[in-house]
Each structure stands twice: as structure tokens, then as C-alpha cells.
Amino acid sequence: MSPPQQPSSTNPNSLKIRLTHRFLHNLNNLNKKRSNLDNTQIHQRYNRVKLAAYASMAHVVGSRRAWSRAILWKIRNRKVSTRHKRVDHKPTNHHHARSIKRRTTNHSNPKREYVDPNGNSGQEVKLRKLVPGVETMDACGLLDETADYIKCLATQVEVMRNLVDLFSTI
Amino acid sequence: MSSRRTRTTRTREHDIDDLVSKLQALLPSSSSSCKRTTVPSSKILEETCNYIKSLRRKGDNLGERLSQLLDSMENNGVDVSIIKDLLQP
Numbered sequence: 001m002s003p004p005q006q007p008s009s010t011n012p013n014s015l016k017i018r019l020t021h022r023f024l025h026n027l028n029n030l031n032k033k034r035s036n037l038d039n040t041q042i043h044q045r046y047n048r049v050k051l052a053a054y055a056s057m058a059h060v061v062g063s064r065r066a067w068s069r070a071i072l073w074k075i076r077n078r079k080v081s082t083r084h085k086r087v088d089h090k091p092t093n094h095h096h097a098r099s100i101k102r103r104t105t106n107h108s109n110p111k112r113e114y115v116d117p118n119g120n121s122g123q124e125v126k127l128r129k130l131v132p133g134v135e136t137m138d139a140c141g142l143l144d145e146t147a148d149y150i151k152c153l154a155t156q157v158e159v160m161r162n163l164v165d166l167f168s169t170i
Numbered sequence: 171m172s173s174r175r176t177r178t179t180r181t182r183e184h185d186i187d188d189l190v191s192k193l194q195a196l197l198p199s200s201s202s203s204c205k206r207t208t209v210p211s212s213k214i215l216e217e218t219c220n221y222i223k224s225l226r227r228k229g230d231n232l233g234e235r236l237s238q239l240l241d242s243m244e245n246n247g248v249d250v251s252i253i254k255d256l257l258q259p
Contacts, residue, residue, distance in 0.1 A: 123215035143189035
């Protein structure tokens with residue numbers, strides 16, 4: 001059954017319904033794929049549920065948004081890497097990021113607002129780290145993506161809460 | 171010339187203000203206190219970061235509970251596909 005293409009994407013009721021369907025669909029697929037795991041793999045299952053949540057969020061929104069595109073790309077890359085069983089650590093990135101952090105810690109006045117080389121304030125930098133896919137966006141795009149991301153995250157949390165309530169009464 | 175540049179920067183600032191107020195409307199704290207005073211945008215950004223972090227934490231906790239429930243359900247023989255078929259319109 002192909003999912004219907006709805007033009008009004010951020011109507012909360014339709015978003016919630018579509019998220020619920022997609023999330024259950026993903027959970028079902030996860031169950032089917034690894035059906036012969038025993039009870040010791042509960043941590044792995046928790047990771048898979050988390051992955052299903054983010055994946056369903058990104059799939060429902062599709063490629064309309066930068067954050068959903070970033071999540072979908074990450075998922076696709078993860079699938080490819082697990083299929084080829086590649087162990088790609090990339091230690092250089094870690095060292096680079098850590099050295100930058102050490103260089104810019106403000107010992108003299110810690111309350112002073114942090115401004116990075118591009119002129120972004122500390123809050124904006126933090127926001128760029130939290131929302132996927134907005135690293136190179138301008139301020140307007142960043143705020144727009146953040147608003148959409150928050151809407152979808154809140155709806156996803158509500159869907160999961162409803163499912164937990166439902167499953168705990170069965 | 172200079173007037174055009176100030177006009178474009180002004181419209182851009184208006185856009186950013188609109189977006190920031192839209193963001194503020196999404197945050198949970200704005201619904202409780204219906205103040206008309208303008209909150210500084212840095213505060214709004216900070217609250218946005220905290221809100222995203224708290225949403226993620228809630229999602230993780232719910233995911234953990236959900237995985238435990240699914241495990242217990244599987245042990246009792248219930249299947250997720252049944253639920254999905256029940257919820258289909």
C-alpha cells in the first residue's frame with residue numbers, strides 16, 4: 001500500500017497519524033528481521049527502537065526538509081556500512097574537534113558569550129549541533145528547520161507515549 | 171545603493187524576528203505566560219536548545235520502555251503486526 005502524498009504536511013493530526021503508521025511499520029520490520037535474538041539483546045533492541053523512531057520521523061517528512069534528508073542519509077550510510085562490515089574509525093576528526101575545543105575555552109571570563117569565527121553566537125552553534133543537517137545553513141534557514149524539527153519531535157514523542165500506554169494495558 | 175542595502179537588511183531582520191517569534195510559540199513555556207513583552211532572541215534560542223534536549227531525552231526513555239514492553243509482549247505471544255492491522259483505517 002503506497003503512502004498518500006498530502007500537501008499539508010504540518011497539520012498535527014495528519015502528521016501524528018502518519019507517524020504512528022510509519023513507526024509501527026518500522027517496528028514490525030525490525031521484529032521480523034531479527035526474530036531469533038534472545039532476551040540478552042535487550043540493549044540492541046532499545047537501539048533499534050530508537051532508530052525506528054528517528055527513521056519514521058524522517059520518512060514521513062521525506063526529503064522536503066534538510067534535517068530529514070540528513071537523517072535519511074545517515075541511515076542509508078549506516079545500512080551500507082553494516083552490510084560491508086566496514087570498521088571505519090576516522091580518528092583524525094576526533095582529534096581535530098578536540099583540539100579546537102581546547103583552544104577556544106575561555107578561562108578569563110567564562111560568562112562572556114562565545115562567538116565562533118563565523119560570527120555565530122554560542123546558542124546558534126549549540127542549535128546547529130542539535131538539529132541534523134543545518135551546519136552550513138544561514139540564520140533564517142536554521143530557525144525554520146528548527147521549528148519544523150521541534151514540531152516533528154514533539155509529535156513523535158506523543159506517538160510513542162500513546163503506544164506505551166496502549167501496550168502497557170494489553 | 172545604501173538605501174537598498176538597509177531595506178534588504180531590514181526585511182531580513184523582520185524575517186528573522188518572525189521566525190524567532192514562531193519558534194517561541196512552539197516552546198512549552200510560552201503557552202503558560204502570555205506576555206506581550208519581547209523576549210531576547212538569545213533566551214529563546216537557549217530555551218529551544220533545552221527543549222530539544224528534553225524532547226530527545228523523553229523519546230529515549232519512552233523508547234526504552236517500549237522495547238521492554240515489546241519484549242514482554244513477544245514472550246506472551248502478541249505480535250506488533252496485529253496491533254498495526256487494528257489501527258489501520
